[in-house]
Amino acid sequence: MKNKQNIMIKGTKNGLSLQLNDRCSYKELLVELEEKLAELHRVDDDRPLISVSIQAGNRYLDEQQQxxxxxxxxxxxxxxxxHIESNVVTKAEAQQYIDEQEITSVATIVRSGQVLEVEGDLLLVGDVNPGGTVKAGGNIFIMGALRGVAHAGYTGKAESVIVASFMTPSQLRIYDCISRAPDHYDKEEHHQMECAYIDRTNQIVIDRLQVLKHLRPNITRFKGGHYNG
Incomplete structure (x- = not known):
């Protein structure tokens, strides 16, 4: 009787998918992979570049194995x-994911020369004075005046937003986009909460807070209770 295959190779619209048996030894995988790749190489030697995804299932692959x-x-x-996909992550990776999803609440005034930095979302109850900086891996919500520098999504989240009760920053940064402060502000136009986000042209835009409901519908993390929105 033929032994069970440890690697299944399937064609997809994006290339090839390698599904690995997560119950055999890693050494067995390597041996079978070399054999199957040798067969593919003989058949497809003259074909253009093919993208390969590896599905590891419940097998954890460390960096060296990857x-x-x-x-x-x-x-x-x-x-x-x-890419390589696995259902298993390390404790450190799981903790990092939790930290990135967490909302850190801080009640303080960020003064000139000070930097307040968090891995996930930041909820600041207070002002950011000129010369002060707030940084977050996710979104930044400021219940106060933003007069200094705010950098949201610095870990690579371009969908992050910056919200402030009074949006008069010296500089805004979201992911790798930078927006300088305008030469002057009309105080009459800045009496309500505003938000900043990256638009389709890869530019930072400041707009009314109400637009977030439509632009970033997944920003809400409401759980339990009852809400008619």
Whole structure:
């Protein structure tokens, strides 16, 4: 009777999908992968570059093992690993995900020369004075005046937003986009909460707070209770 295959190779619209058996040994995977890649190489030697995704299932692959798999696949001229997916993460990765989803609430005034930085979302009850800086891996919500620098989404989240009761910043940054403060503000136009976000042209735009409901519908994390919105 033929032994169970440890690697299933399936064609997708984006290239190839390698589904790994998560119950066999890692060494067995490498042996079978080399054999199957050799067969693919003989058949598809003249084909253009093919993207490969690796589905590891409930197997945890450390960085060294991931690089070993990528290198093995890269040796075949027309194959390149696009991504590796696993259902398993380390405790450190899980904790990092929790930290990035957390909203940190701080009641203080960020004065000139001070930097307040959090990994997830920041809710600041207070002002950011000129020369002060607030940074967040996610969104920034300021229940006060923003007169200094605010940098949201610095970990790579371009969908992050900055909200302030009084939006008069010296500089706004979202992900890798930077917006300088205008030469002057009309006080009559800045008496209500406003938000800043990256628009479709990759520019930072300041707008009324009400637009967030439509632009970032997933920003709400309401759980339990009852809400008619």
């Amino acid at each position: 690089e070993e798999l990528k290198e093995l696949i890269r040796q075949k001229r027309n194959l390149i690993v696009d």
